[in-house]
Amino acid sequence: MEIIFKNPTPAYSKLLTQLVTDCFASKLSAHDATMWGPAATAEAEIRLGWLDFANSANEILISAAELRSSLNAAHVNEIVLCGMGGSSLAPELISEWCNVPFTVLDATHPTQVLEQTTKNLSHTAVVVSSKSGTTAETRAHLAAFEAAFATQGIAAHERIILITDPGSQLEVYGRSQGYQMFLADPHVGGRFSALTAFGLVPPTLAGAELGPLVNDAEAALRTCLKDDAANPALQLAAALLSNPKAFIAAIAPNSHEYHFLGDWIEQLVAESTGKDGKGVLPIAVQNNSPEFAADVLEHVWRIHLPEKPDHELAANEIAVVGDVGAQLVVWMVATAAIGYLLRLNPFDQPDVESAKVAARSALAESSANSIAAPLDAAAVTALGAQLPTLTANADYLMVQVFGPRTALSMTALAALRNQLATTLGIPVAANFGPRYLHSTGQFHKGGRGTGAFLQILVLPAADCDIPDGTGNTFWQLVRSQAAGDAAVLRDKGCNLLTVITDDLASVAVNLTHSNDG
Numbered sequence: 001m002e003i004i005f006k007n008p009t010p011a012y013s014k015l016l017t018q019l020v021t022d023c024f025a026s027k028l029s030a031h032d033a034t035m036w037g038p039a040a041t042a043e044a045e046i047r048l049g050w051l052d053f054a055n056s057a058n059e060i061l062i063s064a065a066e067l068r069s070s071l072n073a074a075h076v077n078e079i080v081l082c083g084m085g086g087s088s089l090a091p092e093l094i095s096e097w098c099n100v101p102f103t104v105l106d107a108t109h110p111t112q113v114l115e116q117t118t119k120n121l122s123h124t125a126v127v128v129s130s131k132s133g134t135t136a137e138t139r140a141h142l143a144a145f146e147a148a149f150a151t152q153g154i155a156a157h158e159r160i161i162l163i164t165d166p167g168s169q170l171e172v173y174g175r176s177q178g179y180q181m182f183l184a185d186p187h188v189g190g191r192f193s194a195l196t197a198f199g200l201v202p203p204t205l206a207g208a209e210l211g212p213l214v215n216d217a218e219a220a221l222r223t224c225l226k227d228d229a230a231n232p233a234l235q236l237a238a239a240l241l242s243n244p245k246a247f248i249a250a251i252a253p254n255s256h257e258y259h260f261l262g263d264w265i266e267q268l269v270a271e272s273t274g275k276d277g278k279g280v281l282p283i284a285v286q287n288n289s290p291e292f293a294a295d296v297l298e299h300v301w302r303i304h305l306p307e308k309p310d311h312e313l314a315a316n317e318i319a320v321v322g323d324v325g326a327q328l329v330v331w332m333v334a335t336a337a338i339g340y341l342l343r344l345n346p347f348d349q350p351d352v353e354s355a356k357v358a359a360r361s362a363l364a365e366s367s368a369n370s371i372a373a374p375l376d377a378a379a380v381t382a383l384g385a386q387l388p389t390l391t392a393n394a395d396y397l398m399v400q401v402f403g404p405r406t407a408l409s410m411t412a413l414a415a416l417r418n419q420l421a422t423t424l425g426i427p428v429a430a431n432f433g434p435r436y437l438h439s440t441g442q443f444h445k446g447g448r449g450t451g452a453f454l455q456i457l458v459l460p461a462a463d464c465d466i467p468d469g470t471g472n473t474f475w476q477l478v479r480s481q482a483a484g485d486a487a488v489l490r491d492k493g494c495n496l497l498t499v500i501t502d503d504l505a506s507v508a509v510n511l512t513h514s515n516d517g
């Protein structure tokens with residue numbers, strides 16, 4: 001594990017020295033919950049269990065491998081994971097890295113829900129992951145899969161596997177239904193749960209052998225818990241904060257295997273540090289993105305994630321070099337160190353709740369709302385023409401697509417993101433809703449407050465009920481989540497435009513048409 005950082009500045013050396021002389025790493029190792037200040041101590045006391053992942057990882061891997069054998073013996077070998085934020089981002093990354101087939105459902109768009117629940121489920125097991133056991137999206141997915149299994153004549157208790165914290169509502173419900181269950185360590189928060197049951201069980205069920213990853217993570221942790229200027233986690237935290245103007249980290253994978261590492265880092269760092277008007281916002285991009293090609297933007301770091309050092313770095317570049325197990329550890333320790341240096345609580349997410357409350361009230365009213373028609377090409381182009389004004393005083397633009405997250409739409413969104421970053425000359429974050437609400441959403445509402453927002457709602461061809469007795473549909477849920485987040489962002493004084501479409505690819509073209517010059 002190595003951090004490569006060109007021309008360390010005096011500010012960097014000062015921060016690194018502070019972390020070493022304050023014994024941040026050994027205090028973290030000793031689970032000292034007082035380090036983030038009195039307001040954070042109670043939360044930190046129940047959030048440092050991730051440092052002890054090595055005590056339980058082997059047992060988790062053995063139980064998951066046993067379940068995998070019994071599923072495979074019953075010809076069940078397709079794994080779908082339902083979970084939001086920390087409950088799906090790490091297993092998605094780990095499965096991709098291990099190259100095992102794996103599907104994540106962290107969208108509530110009816111098109112995507114219908115695609116997953118109406119396909120032949122004869123060989124499918126569904127893992128439903130939620131620490132709290134109350135996350136609305138995940139509970140809606142569980143209800144949808146229960147109904148789908150019933151429709152296809154498959155016994156749900158043979159196919160539904162829960163991962164949750166002991167004592168959660170989901171545990172109680174799961175017991176009543178006879179579902180198979182993994183109980184996780186309740187002293188670990190969602191975004192720090194990569195090396196607990198949440199990160200390890202789903203990829204193992206899908207066929208991954210994670211012993212080597214856990215060993216690499218253990219070795220990295222030993223290095224990251226030393227009060228030493230050579231500690232890569234301390235170096236990473238000091239580097240990221242060494243330029244007080246640079247709060248955006250454009251993160252690019254150097255290999256296909258690390259495709260989802262940037263997405264995982266987005267949640268970890270943005271949700272942990274984006275509060276009290278402070279924070280670091282990671283933006284997962286490709287390394288051919290304008291943020292990496294453009295002239296130096298003084299508020300943007302360019303972060304590379306190679307497994308081995310692979311090129312000479314420029315002034316505002318940082319390479320975080322290591323295998324995936326080490327990457328998970330170094331980013332978690334660095335995030336805790338950033339919280340320490342910024343004097344904030346890295347273990348809470350106060351502003352995620354405000355959007356949830358607004359979404360709930362929008363949902364209560366949604367049955368009365370009519371569904372808006374898609375905008376035509378000219379109207380989309382006219383909205384696109386407003387983007388330079390919308391972003392004139394913003395440090396970044398965030399594009400939030402409330403549509404299905406498919407290979408095609410991910411490509412369309414990446415192209416739109418690149419085009420907007422080029423034409424507007426600012427960094428552009430992009431993600432799907434409600435996925436981003438559980439990732440960078442905290443930063444946008446609680447962080448620096450200097451973003452501008454573009455919401456794109458993709459109308460579904462068909463809606464579907466959430467079969468949980470509420471009478472709501474998935475499209476109502478999606479629209480309410482978009483409306484709730486828009487209301488909170490506007491309340492915070494942020495500029496926001498909403499586009500309604502039935503075709504993301506064409507909207508992407510028409511939006512940037514007027515900005516081409």
Ligand SMILES: O=P(O)(O)OC[C@H]1O[C@](O)(CO)[C@@H](O)[C@@H]1O
Nearest residue numbers: 085086087130131132135190438
């Ligand atoms: O695992 P849960 O409780 O469903 O939560 C999912 C995600 O929602 C959040 O609580 C808030 O976004 C995240 O911290 C978490 O990873």
